[in-house]
Amino acid sequence: MEAITSVVTASLVGFFARLYMLRTDYRQYPSYPQGYVIHLSLGLIASFLGAVAVPALLVKDYAAATFLALAATQFREVRKTERETLSNLEPMELIPRGNGYIEGIARVFEARNYLAGGTALFTSIVVLILSQYWSLPIAIFGGVVGGAILVWLLDGMMIGPKVGDLANVRGAEIRFTGPLLMVEDIVIMNVGLETARQRLLKEGIGVLIEPRDPNSKATLANLGQRQAILHDATSLLGVEMDVGEPEYIPLLRRHPVTGALAMAIIPGEKNTVALLEAVRRTPILEASVRKPLASQAGRLADRHRE
Amino acid sequence: MRENSAEGVIAMITEDRNLVGGGAPIFYVSSLAEKERVAQYLSRITRGMVHDLGNGVYIIVRH
Structure with missing residues (x-):
């Protein structure tokens, strides 16, 4: 019984x-x-x-x-x-x-x-x-x-860390240097059409994700992690684009030295605070986690740069 | 949405015949406004992205 x-x-x-x-x-x-x-x-x-x-x-x-x-x-x-x-x-x-x-x-x-x-x-x-x-x-x-x-x-x-735990997420200015779309000093892409440039300047929001330490820097560099951020941000706020408009596809590009990630996006709802919150709450993917600081080589590299 | 068709340079658009050549289709135009318009139409038709090479040549690239 x-x-x-x-x-x-x-x-x-x-x-x-x-x-x-x-x-x-x-x-x-x-x-x-x-x-x-x-x-x-x-x-x-x-x-x-x-x-x-x-x-x-x-x-x-x-x-x-x-x-x-x-x-x-x-x-x-x-x-x-x-x-x-x-x-x-x-x-x-x-x-x-x-x-x-x-x-x-x-x-x-x-x-x-x-x-x-x-x-x-x-x-x-x-x-x-x-x-x-x-x-x-x-x-x-x-x-x-x-x-x-x-x-x-x-x-x-089972609840893992979020992007906001690893990085400082803030709004940033979008500008053009010639045809190059830039968020602060990070190049996103080459936009050829003048109409697209005007629209990005007028309706786009720039986001900068600055990693807090070398571990976060290595983790956020992962392409899967970046795509996850883009997917979550656009599924929460929408994106003003359709198939065949590659100018408006949001991309996350990386600063080669600081490891900061920059995004320019035309969200469906233009609300910077909500967008930043969506980015912060994106989960960190288990598979993208890197911990260089856990190794001797990583700690040495962090201490001194030639 | 992704197309299965090939990546690479789909077309070139320019006002100056001396600047371009090679394999991809070339579209000659007579003014900047026409170049913008042709580039936009081609981009929508081919689902490619318009890039400005800075020397007056626009290329359509499918990524």
Whole structure:
């Protein structure tokens, strides 16, 4: 009886953990409602696998416990599916997410299934232990509370740094030197058409992202990270352009010495404060993180420049 | 949206016949205003970007 109670409670807690982590945010993914069904079903399977592991061990059914290993293969598949879906949609995006962002999103989806499974495992252990000393309802209550706390802690730990944590983001002046579009002293691109130049000067906003230390400088140099910033900024504020107007595609270009990134953009809503906030809140992609200062060579290079 | 067609110089637009030559189509124009207009139309048609070489030659490049 304890075993069944523990499996059911743990599966449900794991399922609700997955539901809690499944928030539709500005990335508009997973899309409601088909995406929800897919991920909740997988979350339920993950939770069930986590929930049966300990009860199976207790009745010495080692074969059943090894199914947990099988789950890992299943969820690697999730990452692959997410990556393929997003990559297939990529050519249809006005401002693409970029491979770095797609990989990051795919990883999050895989990881969340493990979190759901882990929560279920933890809950089942709590329920089984408590049921040794107290009545079943108390054990269930303890398991639910324990699982909820674990999800809350794990989910909090999964939130990574944002661009605003690594860099100082501020508005900057847009100007032209001949045909060259510049944001302060960083060249963005060569704009040939006079009409496009006038429009960029009139309606464009310049943004400068200045990294705080050598670690941030190396991280922000990553092309995937830059594309992620552009995608987030344009998906939040819109962009005044259409297919076949390459003059107005926002680009992030890097200052070769300082590593500062500059962007000139004609947002759908002209609001500098909102644009800067959108840039600051762009997540730092796991795959773009570099830490040269963690090495001896990096620290030496930081101390002295010939 | 990305086109699958080739990248590179799609066309050149200039008022001076001595400045250009080579493989890409060349469009001769008689005034700056005409150059701007032709460049804009070509850019929209080919989905390429207009670049100013600074010597009176505009090129359309697909990136």
